[in-house]
Amino acid sequence: MSDTVQSTSKSTADHPVIAFDGAITSTTLVQPGLAFAAEVIFYLQHPQLRKLASQKPPLHFHCYQEEYIEVTEGKLAVEADGKEQVLTPEDGVFQIKPWTHHRLYPPPDDGSEITKFILSGAETEEQYQLDHLFFSNWYAYQDTVFVQGGKFSLVQILSMFDAGGSYLSFPKWVPGGRTLSRLMGIVVGRWIGGLMGYQPYYKEWSTDWELACRRMEGSYFQRRFIDRLRSG
Numbered sequence: 001m002s003d004t005v006q007s008t009s010k011s012t013a014d015h016p017v018i019a020f021d022g023a024i025t026s027t028t029l030v031q032p033g034l035a036f037a038a039e040v041i042f043y044l045q046h047p048q049l050r051k052l053a054s055q056k057p058p059l060h061f062h063c064y065q066e067e068y069i070e071v072t073e074g075k076l077a078v079e080a081d082g083k084e085q086v087l088t089p090e091d092g093v094f095q096i097k098p099w100t101h102h103r104l105y106p107p108p109d110d111g112s113e114i115t116k117f118i119l120s121g122a123e124t125e126e127q128y129q130l131d132h133l134f135f136s137n138w139y140a141y142q143d144t145v146f147v148q149g150g151k152f153s154l155v156q157i158l159s160m161f162d163a164g165g166s167y168l169s170f171p172k173w174v175p176g177g178r179t180l181s182r183l184m185g186i187v188v189g190r191w192i193g194g195l196m197g198y199q200p201y202y203k204e205w206s207t208d209w210e211l212a213c214r215r216m217e218g219s220y221f222q223r224r225f226i227d228r229l230r231s232g
Contacts, residue, residue, distance in 0.1 A: 017139045017140070018139075019143040020049060020052075020142065020143060020147065022048075023049040024043070024139070025040070025043075026040045027039045028207075031120060033123065034120045035121045035123045035130060035131050036119075036130060037120035038135065039072075039118055040119050042076075042114060044074075044106055044113060048147070053109060056103060057104070058103065058157070059102070059168070060167060060168050060169055061098070061099050061100055061101050061167060061178065061181075062098055062099075062100075062130060063126075063166075064098060064124045065098060065123075065124050067119070067120070067121045067130065068093050068094070068095055069087065069094045069104065069118070070094070070117060071089050071117045072116045073115065073116035074088075074112050074113075075087065075088050075107045075110075075112065075115060076104060077107045078102065078103075078104045079103050079104070079105075080096060081100055081101050086107050087117075099178060124165070126165055127218055128162060128165040130164045130165060130166065132208075133201060133206055133211055134160070134163060137163075138160055138164070141156065155198050156198050158185050158188050158190075158193060159198045159199065159200045160189075161185060162189040162200065163200030163215065167182050167184070167185045168184075168185070190222065194219065194221030194224075195221055199216070199225045200212075200216065201215070201216065
């Protein structure tokens, strides 16, 4: 990674991914027919999460996969194509279709302790997709930045999002915003980022390094990051 502090933690499929010093955990679930499924818990009164209360995650979209959100405890705010709603267990499964600009985050503080929800996504044959490999790297990167004093790199974010079939949203008034966003993710994140040393996946953060290598092998600009011989 070009200009951030390296994390020493390594998540596995058998243990939760822990981010923001324990403020967020994500535990893998086995659900056949889905590309991924995880139980995510926000510890709403955790100092790190309270510190981020005024900030929202980046607005983005997925090209290939439907994403599903089911709140099982507490409340979760979801913004989809400019409309915000607060989900509760009574709402059942909330579906986000491909190309929908969206983001999710904790609701305004009402004294609640936790928000618990199931996050999952549809299967796809595309190489670049949302799955546990993407999320383990994305959460670990955020943890490095916020907890260990690193700095966010737009190129690194674009590289990781591109590997997840996801792209940052331009303002809605920008003509052809989705197309421009994909081009930026591929050209800046995958091509230029690869030349600059930014990887979409890092060994110490990856639940399946062999899978990460196979995916990076598909890009001329990322093949140099492959290290199967020392994958253990």
